[in-house]
Amino acid sequence: MKTVRTTAAIQPVPRTSPKRKSATEKSKAKTAGPATGPMAGSTRGSPSVAEPGSTGNARSHARSASNKIDMTPGVAGTSSIGVGESNAVAKPASSLRDPPKATSKVATPPSRHAVAAAGVDVLHAIYERRAVREYTGVKPSKELLKRLFDAAVQAPSAMDLQPWSFVVVQDAALLKRLSDQAKKLSLARMPSGHGLSLYRRELEDPKTDIFHGSGTLVAIVAKPGPWPGVEDCCLAGQNFMLAAHALGLGTCPIGYARDALNDLSFKRELGIPTDHSVAMAIVVGHKKDQPSPTIRHEARILGWH
Numbered sequence: 001m002k003t004v005r006t007t008a009a010i011q012p013v014p015r016t017s018p019k020r021k022s023a024t025e026k027s028k029a030k031t032a033g034p035a036t037g038p039m040a041g042s043t044r045g046s047p048s049v050a051e052p053g054s055t056g057n058a059r060s061h062a063r064s065a066s067n068k069i070d071m072t073p074g075v076a077g078t079s080s081i082g083v084g085e086s087n088a089v090a091k092p093a094s095s096l097r098d099p100p101k102a103t104s105k106v107a108t109p110p111s112r113h114a115v116a117a118a119g120v121d122v123l124h125a126i127y128e129r130r131a132v133r134e135y136t137g138v139k140p141s142k143e144l145l146k147r148l149f150d151a152a153v154q155a156p157s158a159m160d161l162q163p164w165s166f167v168v169v170q171d172a173a174l175l176k177r178l179s180d181q182a183k184k185l186s187l188a189r190m191p192s193g194h195g196l197s198l199y200r201r202e203l204e205d206p207k208t209d210i211f212h213g214s215g216t217l218v219a220i221v222a223k224p225g226p227w228p229g230v231e232d233c234c235l236a237g238q239n240f241m242l243a244a245h246a247l248g249l250g251t252c253p254i255g256y257a258r259d260a261l262n263d264l265s266f267k268r269e270l271g272i273p274t275d276h277s278v279a280m281a282i283v284v285g286h287k288k289d290q291p292s293p294t295i296r297h298e299a300r301i302l303g304w305h
Contacts, residue, residue: 003020120246129242130293132250135214135285139170139250145216148284151243152220155235163229164236167219167261167270167278174269180212182260189259203256210256214285217254219261221272222279233279240282250287257281 120128140148149166157163169175183203190196190203202208211217220237222229241251260266261278272278 003181004188016162071265073207103140121243125242125245128290128293129251130291131252132285132287132291133212133252134288135250135283136288137213138286139215140284140286144247144249145218145284147247148240148243148249152236152240155232155239157232157235158227158229161225161227161229161232163223163225163227164233165221165223165276167221167272169217169219169270170215172215175211175215176209178217178257178260178266179208180206181263181266182210182256183208183255185259185263186256204258210254212252213282214250214252214283216284218282218284219257219270219272219278220280221276224275230277230279237280237282240284248286249284251282251284252285254281 071189080232145168151160153164155164163207169178179265186196187200187203190200218240220240222233237253244251258278258281261270261272261281266272267274267276
């Protein structure tokens with residue numbers, strides 16, 4: 001009996017030509033954009049098919065395999081980069097004067113109390129705020145001042161008493177009388193040899209304006225209560241000044257003005273109750289220039305127990 005041998009025909013590996021791509025494949029190629037990686041620049045349709053006698057694709061596959069990153073953590077000689085992490089070299093932290101920009105794309109909804117800082121964060125405001133003593137004379141708008149007051153009342157408050165109130169003085173004649181009275185009281189209470197006596201000549205000059213021509217004075221008034229409110233009012237004043245700097249305004253606390261503002265005659269004129277006390281006086285306005293930074297001594301630590 002004869003055995004019939006059947007030989008299966010060897011089917012050649014089909015070659016894919018870019019000229020014969022279907023319309024769907026062409027559309028996908030356009031959407032995908034330019035190729036990148038080890039196979040970039042190849043014109044062959046499918047890199048997974050090796051042509052007989054060709055070594056080009058085999059080398060490409062080897063390079064592609066060597067470039068793959070093992071995402072399994074803890075394996076020696078492999079990358080343990082997790083999802084969302086980067087293998088980029090970490091850059092050194094920026095200084096306080098040039099903080100890194102936020103990279104989060106999640107938008108935080110603004111609160112109704114938010115004061116829009118003109119590209120200034122809290123550390124910038126703390127390090128760059130300076131007492132401004134030269135102003136353009138242009139008064140801040142009422143809306144702008146209200147934003148500063150809203151920032152001021154976010155300050156800490158003992159027992160949540162919120163003891164602060166505010167008085168705004170923008171009348172030029174009233175500011176002149178307050179300045180003159182403040183100089184008079186300061187000179188009367190300045191004994192010989194006092195630490196501020198070097199300013200005596202300046203205070204004696206009738207042309208001296210203790211408000212530096214700002215045109216706007218803000219008095220922070222503390223109401224009486226079971227806990228002294230002066231400290232809380234000063235904290236509110238710091239908030240006020242930092243917010244003003246963030247919005248491009250200048251401020252300067254005026255210690256001379258406190259006594260004059262607490263004078264009974266001025267209290268009545270300004271509508272301040274007699275049992276309230278002015279804790280802090282601040283001038284605010286559009287500054288002519290940003291003062292140069294002053295050297296601060298390092299914090300003196302008396303104990304660290």
